Amino acid sequence: MIKEDCGVVGISLQEDSPLIFDYLYYALYTLQHRGQESAGIAINNKEGIFIQKGMGLVSEVFNKKRESIKGDVGIGHVRYSTSGESNLENCQPSLIEKEDELFILAHNGNIVNYKIIKKELESKGHIINSSSDSEIIGHLFIERLKETHDITGAVARLMEELKGAYSVVMLYKNKIVAFRDPLGIRPLCIGELYPKGLIIASESVAIDTLNGRLIRDIKPGEVVILEFGNIIEEKHLVKLEHNSHCMFEYVYFARPDSVIDGRSVYEVRMAIGKLLAQKAKINADFVSPMPDSGVTFAIGYAISSGLPYIESLIKNRYVGRTFIIPNQEERELMVKIKLNPIRNNIDGKRIVLVDDSIVRGTTSKRVVNILRKAGAKEVHLCIGCPPLISPCYFGVDFTTNDELVASQKNIAEISKIIGADSITYASIDDIVKAINIERDDLCISCLTGIYHI
Ligand code: SF4
Structure with missing residues (x-):
């Protein structure tokens, strides 16, 4: 049996709501087929950052308990390791911290030039804790953010440097920053939640489950930034002549009730x-x-x-x-x-x-x-x-x-x-x-x- 790679979700609501945990929990439940090894949720609110993650299925990690935690923004991840070891250290979302920058990241895909970038980052004093390629995306983002002082500019630099597949959702302050590699290898889409919120997810079925509405796919090479339930920026940063959508998503990975890049998997x-x-x-x-x-x-x-x-x-x-x-x-x-x-x-x-x-x-x-x-x-x-x-x-x-x-x-x-x-x-x-x-x-x-x- 082939193990699926990962599933990601990011949610931005208009205001603090106790629903944020349930939304993330049920979205991950729906994306469980994409990874059964570990699961995690991160939520940002006025009191700080809440992260819960662990090895096992969504229902096991969260023990069916609804955390009574409020928040307007959060991300989630289900994982099957395709690079890096299978252990708690590599569970996502990953907290990335350097100097006064801090954010949380969830990634689906595989970075091919991971070792080269890791070496460069370590030479600049970054401490990479896990053996997963996802953490280097975060550290590289911090490095480029320091240079550009602009989220979109930093993501654009990332897209020039990272080789491979990456559909990413990041929780940065009270924003969700989502982007997809310029070849569009792994899926990522955006939908509307009612009464007022937005969701980014690996597959549209996660949006359906929350009674939301699929708006569109994130384009290959595009970054979308959400804040307080609105899109505050969307930019197509890299446009290549051709995409490289994974055919295996259609024949194996994705749920048949998902729609990926405009095509019904069913x-x-x-x-x-x-x-x-x-x-x-x-x-x-x-x-x-x-x-x-x-x-x-x-x-x-x-x-x-x-x-x-x-x-x-x-x-x-x-x-x-x-x-x-x-x-x-x-x-x-x-x-x-x-x-x-x-x-x-x-x-x-x-x-x-x-x-x-x-x-x-x-x-x-x-x-x-x-x-x-x-x-x-x-x-x-x-x-x-x-x-x-x-x-x-x-x-x-x-x-x-x-x-x-x-x-x-x-x-x-x-x-x-x-x-x-x-x-x-x-x-x-x-x-x-x-x-x-x-x-x-x-x-x-x-x-x-x-x-x-
Ligand atoms: S089509 Fe095959 S090689 Fe390409 S991303 Fe999908 S599984 Fe990997």
Whole structure:
């Protein structure tokens, strides 16, 4: 399973309100799919800064308790580490302090030239406490703010220097400063909260949850500053010829009910499912999703192929996160507890099983095995993401070729390893068509091995 990178949220209200904590809490709850390792909230009010963060899910870190804290401005973060260790020190939001400057930062993405910048900052007396690349964004901001004496000017300098993916929300005095890298690799959008407030979030679904209204995406290379529930500045600082929106947000990361850069994730997945059906043309009894990741693709496949959509596996949604399972017997039991076949639907049937992606191939192998043991006559895999052949350096946790089965093996070999009768992958052209963004404006580096940065 690929772990998502991070989710960020920033909220600015017209006046101090006890709702600020609930807003941040529920927004993070909604963004939980983007990171399950740690969570944190920071709120600024007249008494000072409140920060609460810890390892675990949002519901665990905050212990379901609503802090009775008032404030007009706050940010939040859920994390899965793609750089830096997994420990409390690296939890965000991060408090950044030097001399008389102090602010709090939450970041989604990965800075590629992190080590070079860290060295430069340390030579200027900055003390970098964590091994996360996010902290250097904050220290670099302080350094550039000292030179420019202007928030927007400092962010513009940052954008010239930072290489990689970064969607950032900062809590600075009583402002939210939000910006997105000039390639727009990770998503970031802004919405309206009622009666009077603004929210910046990784995905629009966080805005929906709070009964808000999506206004628009933050543009690649844009900075937006909020204060007392209003936009006080918005500036498109760097405009490149092409963007590099992560295609994997559409096929895997984002929730299907989100809209990213103007495209409904649900519609993209449906369209990929339809294209898969047109290409695969498999003689089967029914089409079935891998729960839950393959559902939308499978619906698209069923509509286009005319095959019935029937579930063959039921996922136990109450199984906790990862934990160490000491022996093989228990591991097998755990797989069954997580995913149980519906034997009556499966026995003697030819099944098209649709999923979003194959990374190492281990999950697919287990699932095909479950279906075969339940009597499936044929299992044909259809996969929404083209073969992943190259690592991602922009915030996704497959960082070496060894972790990607398609980087070493061809489709026939992968089918054999997994034990499937056939595998049909969506092509790069299919996903570009389904996402409906120019190919040159999408990051597809993990599919091609060619990198923009
Ligand atoms: S390399 Fe792949 S996963 Fe990483 S940003 Fe690009 S498209 Fe997304």
